[in-house]
Amino acid sequence: MTFLMGWAILGVGTLAAAIPIVIHLLHRQRTTPIRWGAMQFLLESPLKLKRRKKVEHWLLMAARVAALLLLAWALSRPLVQSSNYNPLAGKAPVDIAVVVDHSLSTGRRSGDHTVFDEERGAVQQVASAMRRGDTLSVILAEHQPRSLAAVPASARDVPGLLQAVAQLKPGLTDCSIPQAIDSARAFLDHGRNARKLVIVASDEQKTNWQIGQTPAWSLATSGPADRPSAKLPVHTLALHADDSGSDVAIGDISIEPHLVGINRPIQITSSINNIGAKDVSGINIHLTIDGQDAGPPMHLERLGVGQSSTIHFDHTFSLAGSHWIRIWTDLIDALPADNSSVASVQVWQKLPVLIIDGQLTSAGSFSASQFLAAAMQPVDLHSTAPTLIQPKIASAADSSAEKLDDYDVVVLNDVAQLPPDVEGKLLDYADGGHGVWVILGPRSQESFITQALGPGRARLTRLSLKSSSPMNASTPPALVIRSAANPMIAMIAASERNALVGAVVKQWWPIVPNDGDDQTVLATADGQPLVFEHPVGGNGGRVIVWATSVDAAWNNWPAMPNFVPLVNETIYHACAPQTSLQAQGSVPAGGAISWSGPANPAVQSVSITLPDGSIERDRAATYRNGHWEFQYPNTFLPGLYQMRFAPTGVPQPAYFGVGIDRRELDPATLSAKDHQWLHDNKFADEVSLAQLPSLIAQNDRGSELWKWLAVFVLGSLVLETVLTWRMVSLQKSVNVMAGHSAHPSERRSVI
Numbered sequence: 001m002t003f004l005m006g007w008a009i010l011g012v013g014t015l016a017a018a019i020p021i022v023i024h025l026l027h028r029q030r031t032t033p034i035r036w037g038a039m040q041f042l043l044e045s046p047l048k049l050k051r052r053k054k055v056e057h058w059l060l061m062a063a064r065v066a067a068l069l070l071l072a073w074a075l076s077r078p079l080v081q082s083s084n085y086n087p088l089a090g091k092a093p094v095d096i097a098v099v100v101d102h103s104l105s106t107g108r109r110s111g112d113h114t115v116f117d118e119e120r121g122a123v124q125q126v127a128s129a130m131r132r133g134d135t136l137s138v139i140l141a142e143h144q145p146r147s148l149a150a151v152p153a154s155a156r157d158v159p160g161l162l163q164a165v166a167q168l169k170p171g172l173t174d175c176s177i178p179q180a181i182d183s184a185r186a187f188l189d190h191g192r193n194a195r196k197l198v199i200v201a202s203d204e205q206k207t208n209w210q211i212g213q214t215p216a217w218s219l220a221t222s223g224p225a226d227r228p229s230a231k232l233p234v235h236t237l238a239l240h241a242d243d244s245g246s247d248v249a250i251g252d253i254s255i256e257p258h259l260v261g262i263n264r265p266i267q268i269t270s271s272i273n274n275i276g277a278k279d280v281s282g283i284n285i286h287l288t289i290d291g292q293d294a295g296p297p298m299h300l301e302r303l304g305v306g307q308s309s310t311i312h313f314d315h316t317f318s319l320a321g322s323h324w325i326r327i328w329t330d331l332i333d334a335l336p337a338d339n340s341s342v343a344s345v346q347v348w349q350k351l352p353v354l355i356i357d358g359q360l361t362s363a364g365s366f367s368a369s370q371f372l373a374a375a376m377q378p379v380d381l382h383s384t385a386p387t388l389i390q391p392k393i394a395s396a397a398d399s400s401a402e403k404l405d406d407y408d409v410v411v412l413n414d415v416a417q418l419p420p421d422v423e424g425k426l427l428d429y430a431d432g433g434h435g436v437w438v439i440l441g442p443r444s445q446e447s448f449i450t451q452a453l454g455p456g457r458a459r460l461t462r463l464s465l466k467s468s469s470p471m472n473a474s475t476p477p478a479l480v481i482r483s484a485a486n487p488m489i490a491m492i493a494a495s496e497r498n499a500l501v502g503a504v505v506k507q508w509w510p511i512v513p514n515d516g517d518d519q520t521v522l523a524t525a526d527g528q529p530l531v532f533e534h535p536v537g538g539n540g541g542r543v544i545v546w547a548t549s550v551d552a553a554w555n556n557w558p559a560m561p562n563f564v565p566l567v568n569e570t571i572y573h574a575c576a577p578q579t580s581l582q583a584q585g586s587v588p589a590g591g592a593i594s595w596s597g598p599a600n601p602a603v604q605s606v607s608i609t610l611p612d613g614s615i616e617r618d619r620a621a622t623y624r625n626g627h628w629e630f631q632y633p634n635t636f637l638p639g640l641y642q643m644r645f646a647p648t649g650v651p652q653p654a655y656f657g658v659g660i661d662r663r664e665l666d667p668a669t670l671s672a673k674d675h676q677w678l679h680d681n682k683f684a685d686e687v688s689l690a691q692l693p694s695l696i697a698q699n700d701r702g703s704e705l706w707k708w709l710a711v712f713v714l715g716s717l718v719l720e721t722v723l724t725w726r727m728v729s730l731q732k733s734v735n736v737m738a739g740h741s742a743h744p745s746e747r748r749s750v751i
Contacts, residue, residue: 019068059719059723064716064720066712066716092133092193092194092195093131093132093133093134093135093193093195094134094135094193094195094196094197094696095134095135095137095152095188095191095192095193095195095196095197096126096130096134096135096136096137096197096198096199096696097136097137097138097139097152097184097185097187097188097196097197097198097199098122098123098126098136098137098138098139098198098199098200098201099139099141099145099177099180099181099184099198099199099200099201099202100119100120100123100138100139100140100141100165100201101115101119101141101171101175101177101200101201101202101203101205101208102116102140102141102142102168102170102171102173102175103141103142103171103173103174103175103205103208103664104170104171104172104173104174104335104337104338104638104660104661104664105203105205105208105241105335105664105665106119106170106171106202106203107170107171107172107335107336107337108203108241108242108247108334108335109241109242109245109333109334109335110239110240110241110242111242114170114241115203115239115240115241116168116170116171118201118239119201119202119239120165120166120168122199122201122237122239122689122692123138123162123165123201124162124165125689125692125693126199126692126696127158127161127162129692129693129696129697130155130158130696131696131697132155133193134155134193134696135152135153135154135191135192135193136152136153136158136161137149137152137153137184137187137188138161138164138165139180139183139184139187140168140171140180141175141176141177141179141180141200141202141208142171142173142175142636143173143174143175143590143636143637144636145175145176145179145180145182145183145184146183147183147187148161148164148165149161149164151190152187152188152190152191152192170337172337172611172637172638172639172660173589173636173637173638173661174207174208174589174636174661174663174664175208176208176210176216177200177202177208177209177210178209178210178213178216178217178219178220179216179220180200181198181200181220181221181232181234182219182220184198185198185220185221185223185232188232196232196233197233197235197695197696198232198233198234198235199234199235199236199237199687199692199695200234200235200236200237200684201237201239202236202237202238202239203238203239203240203241203669204236204238204240204669204670205664205666205667205668205669206666206668206669206670206671206674207663207664207666207668209670209674211670211674211677211678212677214681217678217681217683218683220232220683221234221682221683221684231682234683234684234685235684235685235686235687235695236675236678236684236685236686236687237686237687237688237689237692238670238686240669241334242334243277243667244277244278245276245277245278245333245334246274246276246277246278246279246280246331246333246334247274247275247276247277247333247334247335247338248272248273248274248275248276248280248283248303248329248331248333248338248339249272249273249275249335249338249339249665250270250271250272250285250327250328250329250338250339250340250341251270251271251272251273251341252270252341252343252585252586252588252659253268253269253270253325253327253341253342253343253585253586253657254268254269254270254343254585254586255267255268255269255325255343255345255584255585256269257491257572258487258572258576258584259348259351259388259572259575259576260317260345260346260347260348260584261347261348261349261350261351261388262317262318262319262320262347262348262349262388263316263317263318264316264317264388265314265315265316266314266315266316266317266345267312267313267314268287268312268313268314268315268325268327268343269310269311269312269313270310270311270327270341271308271309271310271311272285272300272303272308272309272311272329273307273308274303274304274305274306274307274308275306275665275667276305276333276334277305278305279302279303279304279305280302280303280331280333281301281302281303282299282301283299283300283303283329283331284297284298284299284300284329284330284331285297285298285299285300285311285327285328285329286298286326286327286328286329286330287313287315287325287326287327288325288326288327288328289315289323289324289325290323290324291324294313294315295313298311298313311327313327317345317347319347320347320348320349321346321347321651322344322345322346322347322651322652322653322654322655323344323345323346323347323655324342324343324344324345324640324655324657325342325343325344325345325657326340326341326342326343326640327340327341328340328341335665337638337660338660338665341586341657341659341660342586342638342639342640342657342658342659343584343585343586343657344584344585344640344655344656344657345584345585346584348388350387350388350389350390351388351389351390351408351409351571351572351575352390352392352406352407352408353376353389353390353391353392353407353408353409353410353411353571354391354392354394354402354404354406354407354409354410354411355369355372355373355391355392355393355394355411355413356394356395356396356399356402356410356411356412356413356415356418356422357369357393357394357395357396357413357414357415358396358412358413358414358415358416358441358443358444359395359396366393366395368413368414368441368549368550368551369393369413370393371550371551371558372391372411372413372439372550372567373391373393375558375563375564375567375568376389376391376567376568376571377389377391378564378568389568389571391411392407396415396416396417396418396419396422397419399418399419399422400419400421400422404425404426404429404434405429405432405626407434408434408435408574408575409434409435409436409437409571409574409575410426410429410434410435410436410437411436411437411438411439412436412437412438412439413439413441413550414439414440414441414442414443414444414549415438415443415444415448416443416444416445416448417445417447417448418448418452423452423460426460427459427460427536429541430460430536430537430541430542430543431536431537431539431541432537432539432541432625432626433537433539433540433541433625434541434575435541435542435543435544435573435574435575435576436460436536436541436542436543436544436574437543437544437546437570437571437574438453438460438461438543438544438545438546439546439549439550440508440509440511440545440546440547440548440549441548441549441550441551441554442470442507442549442551442553442554444509446465446468446469449463449465449509449511450464450465453543453545455514460534460536460543461513461515461518461534461543461545462513462514462515462518462534463511463512463513463514463518463534463545464511464512464514465509465510465511465512466510466511466512467510470507470508470509470510471507471508471509471510471528472506472507473505473506473507476504476505476506477505477524477525477526477528478524478525479500479503479505479522479523479524479525479530480522480523480524480525481493481500481521481522482520482521482522482523483519483520483521486519486521486533486573487569487572487573487576488521488531488533488544488566488569488570488573489521489522489531489566489569490569491565491569492562492565492566492569500522502556502560503555503556503557503560504555504556505524505530505548505554505555505557506553506554506555507548507549507553507554507555508524508528508530508547508548508554509547509548510528510547511529511532511545511547512529513529513532513534515534517534517535518532518533518534519532519533520532521533528547529547530546530547530548531544531545531546531547532544532545533545533573539625540576542573542574544570544573544574585657586657586658586659587635587656587657587658587659588658588659589635589636589638589658589659589660589661590633590635590636590661591635591658592631592632592633592635593631593632593635593641593656593658594629594630594631595629595630595631595643595654596627596628596629596630597621597627597628597645597650597651598627598628599623599626599627599628601647601649601650602623602628603621603623603628603630603645603646603650604645604646604647605617605618605619605620605621605645605646606618606619606620606621606630606643606644606645606646607619607643607644607645607646608632608641608642608643609641609642609644610637610639610641611637611638611639611640611641611658612637612639619632621645628650630643635656635658636661637658638658638659638660638661639657639658640655640656640657640658641655641656641657641658642654642655642656643655643656
């Protein structure tokens, strides 16, 4: 026997049934004999009358207890189940939940329609097979399951539910079938019928079914372990797509260089893959920038089955701000959802950089730093176009007057000593997520290196020195790239087989990084670091240290062709924590998108337009480390996301591109072994479209007892009423005189 409404009501009712017993025990009368002379004129009450009243008291208590117990049982809706077919049980009404696979893969074409179209047809067929008293619910299996109605739909509400199903478009996310079944079970728990039934209409793509995950399936079909209930009947309806068609997929978009400035050429890269069963020819691939075509399409003559081709587009942005990019093909194939890819890019107007020169006063030309600043602005002298990096040079003595937060990077170029207040500002600056680039040279002093950069608390780095003076090599050592993937040198190392051929270092400071998180990028052949970086704080701040100067006396780097890109890539890497808060490229499905903006004006609220056109309004931003931040994690729907801000003075909109979940392109479906696992564990059984009517109308395998219990409750209440009325009547009139009627003033009540 099971209880459709759970054990809680039965338990509460059982406790309530104890109340009449407690009241009966508390009100039992205890008599105390009192000698009274006049009692000799009264006759003793008959013994049988006394016994009868005692019995009636017990019957009254029993009637009250039975009424409460039976009421609790009736409300808990006990169901007597039988494993044998019972023709007398009748065809009881059923609560039906259809789980519709609304994942991206169900958008595949099968002939002139999609799998999702077939799923909608299955819902209509279930609705047409419903009988009087049946209810219907539709649960969409998406990344987060959702129901199309607040309550199960009765026969009169089904047309409206079917209309909502007809208006649905193919899904774009992943899904979890067990999670959707669990949602359907929780939904059906509130249904009015004893019979429950779940039908899963799906293309049976294996990645969404969690085959072998017994705990997930047990929870879905039986509920929580602490509240075991009857196994929910689940039947799977397989609706497979035609796998003989053509299908191409555009890959995620990447952008180089990572930091994009106005009037700075970039390369946009993606791929096109043939994942279908036919060769494809005559493919036109388009590039769209901010919704506008960016030149003629790229033409691909042929792409064989299983082949892939890389796509390159060149582009230059003339306007700063957030932009979005789309690469797409107009090819008609089996799955339209993977025929395009979207990405975003933040284009920067300028990157202000402060160079603090080791020169003690502002007098003079800052010759060493002027050369460094020139390398940051590699443009034709006759060009009037502004450069991305905007350097400003200040002497160490004047550095106290500078507001560091106005700059994306601070460079300490061959500094002997800094004012104490500037050292503290630099530490806070790096801890807030900025970059500090330290270049050691002939003016640098051991005291500055060990105090400002040395180990201990409140230091920019934790390096130490092997000696108190620079190394001076009579024979320049060979140089070795220790971290080729580091952004400072990755572009140079990738473009040339040996990017350091001809590089010579004569002098350098013998630094020793003392932090496990430090990364040595460039070193001498015997392992002495020349370039390393040290992370600071938890906001992405970093300190980059060059152990050798940029003048011609210590090395020949400034004369090398790679020096200019090395300087620029170092600046880009140093300011990466600030520039990377605006996402660039394609964010993986489900990955958080992040935005960062200046402190003024203050951000009051954020609104997000999702790829499906819906808008989430009045989200709150967070003020931290001198700027506003906002994160949005629910990016399981691929496509273009747009952020807008209040007030309108905040630069907007901010665009973000989210890619599709590539697991949805896996063509593998459930095998016979997978179906056997579901059947053996009594999780789900297969069913065909033709079997749906008989499945819904099959005979009931259980009988509810609440109607009979309601009759017994009514009978108990009638008995309780009769007994109470009788006892009250006896208490009002009892003849205590033998053979005579006592005067009204002399009557007594006997209880």
